[in-house]
Amino acid sequence: MMTFDQQSIGAVTVLRPIGPVANAEDAVQFQEQSTNLIRSSLGRFVLDATELSYVDSAGLEALVDIADKLNAFGQALKICAMGETLAETIRVTQTTGSFEPFDQVQDAVRSYR
């Protein structure tokens, strides 16, 4: 069961999922949580993947769906501190173009200025 830690840095909402997205339930929960934050922050949203060690196919689909939602706001999904496994998953599935990677949360937040 994954949990979420969220914080606001300035006007930007940072969501940090804790635990892997390893089944459909987690993916739905992750997607709903992200969608709500995107809506409430008008797209000023950063995903901190420090604790997101792994995503399955449903999780990857949720990530792409979140990126699509942000595209509707003219934004990209800013993912910070991706682990090797997650980065490799995104690379292999050729979905790299859907995301905007950052090394650190501060860098992603600063990109909204």
Place this chain on the structure above:
Amino acid sequence: MPAWPFKADRSTRVPSVASISSWMLLVIAVIALFVGSFSWYTLSQIRNESKTQQITALTKNIELIASQTELALQDNDLPRIRRLLLDAQITGLYHNLTIQYANDQILVSTDLGQVYRDALPTSWGKAATPFERKSRFDPTINQLTLYEPLQISQNEHAIIIAESMPISQLGLLWRFELASMITGFCGLILGLLAWFQIRQRSAPLLAIRSALFQYAQGTTSTQSLLVSSNLGPEAKTFNNLLQERDTLTSRIALMDCEHAITSVSADSFGLSSVCASLSQGMIVLDTNLNIQFINGSASAYLNADSSTSVGKAFSAIDPDSILIPSATRILNPDAPRRQVFDIELDHCATFLRVTCSRIVRDQDTLCLIFLEDITQQRHADDSLNSFIAQTTHELRTPLTNIRLFAEEAIDAGTDDEEFRSNAFNMINSESRRLERLVSDMLSVSELEAGSMQIRRDTVRPEAMFEELQRDYAPQADAKGIKLAFELPPKFPSIDADRDRLGQAIHNLIGNALKYTPSKGTITVTVEFDPADAMTVRVEDTGIGISHEDQSRIFERFCRANDSRIESISGTGLGLAISQEIAKMHGGQIVVESELDQGSTFILTIPSGRSITAKAA
């Protein structure tokens, strides 16, 4: 649009009914023709069969009479011959029987009007032509005449001429034959009529079929495919369909052209697509304030749906009239062409920078509204302002102290050496504090620019901690805090940037002093593990940090949300800089804290040797 004839006019259903009746008529005609022909043929066969049977019977009968007559002639029995002929006539088969000899002389005849002999002739004479068996049918009276030769002796011949009664016509059979012929004829007439009707009805379908074949073979021109409208409603409908096809084709071509025209810009991308992908909101209004274009970002800011908003009045998505007055003003030709202002969206705590521009194109005037989300900029500005205010305050405090102690030292002159010494110490201490503040500010600039670097060297930590003790002891005493350093008896040398490392530890101890009330305790413990990794624990009995704030305190310009620290000055930079320095040394700072239970900051710096080995 032309009306579909079979739906528009009920009378046009007639053709289909007529077609059905034509086909029915044709079927009836075929049946009648078949029945009539078959009946007529059957009756004819019956008639011919009957006639043949009668002729056969007559022929056999006359052959029998002839043989009996020959016997009677050989016996010279004339009365017997007469009886034979009369008996034959009495059967009703013959109208007249006559026996002739030589040159048409009558021997016996059943015709009472004829002269006949009382006795047989002595000489039979010789006929001009030999007698031969034959028959002759007279169709006018339907009578069969049979000629049967008689041989009296070797050179004496006669002949029986038997005229039959009219051959039976089977009574009323001819009426049935006539009826059959009439039926067949009627069937033929009906068939022709039905064929004519069907051909007439099929003419438009055949014409349409021909046109479709042409189309299948590649003829697409409407003029070539049109059929004569005189052929009926089907032909008219087909022609209407062709014209509709032309209209649709033209419309699609026009749309393609428009699409091509709008697409030929922005490096072959549609300008609309480019605008739609902007992170800034964009709205285009016409002079009536109707929405001509709105992208996704603008829709999100105004809580509208971009797919359904185009064409609507702008007031529908701006019910609070936040932007309408500006748009109205911009559309006025006498107003400035551009206006920039900031607004706050209350429903989502968002600040937008609005740029309204007037666009004049040919005879049209449009209003372009550009919305830029400046919320994060506002927060950054607020943080910067707060930082400047805090920094100014932080700078002013040591400067004031330096100025005061310098003035007092000057006033004291050389008489009170002890006071002067204390004043110089305070000036020195405040100067170092000032230096650290400036160093922090420089470090922030370097962090922002990404240019912060460390210069590694062999550092003797004991000297650094002795200096820290000297620096903070007076402040701790002044605040009534017990500051204790638990240092190992022997320090190994480490590979680090002494100034940066000192800056980080200064910040940790400075914060502990700042947030620990009087009579509190601060303990600085330094440990080395067997690999010479250094751990510095700064433990205080201060106000503590909430769990929510613990994840934020290492961010730049961040201070905990605690009303108890509002009166305590601080830039919110120290921990961020210290963490960055620790990371640059390959280590980290972690915090363990509970509200009102004090905090412990643990700085870990790995062995310089391992760092060097990794670098190698």
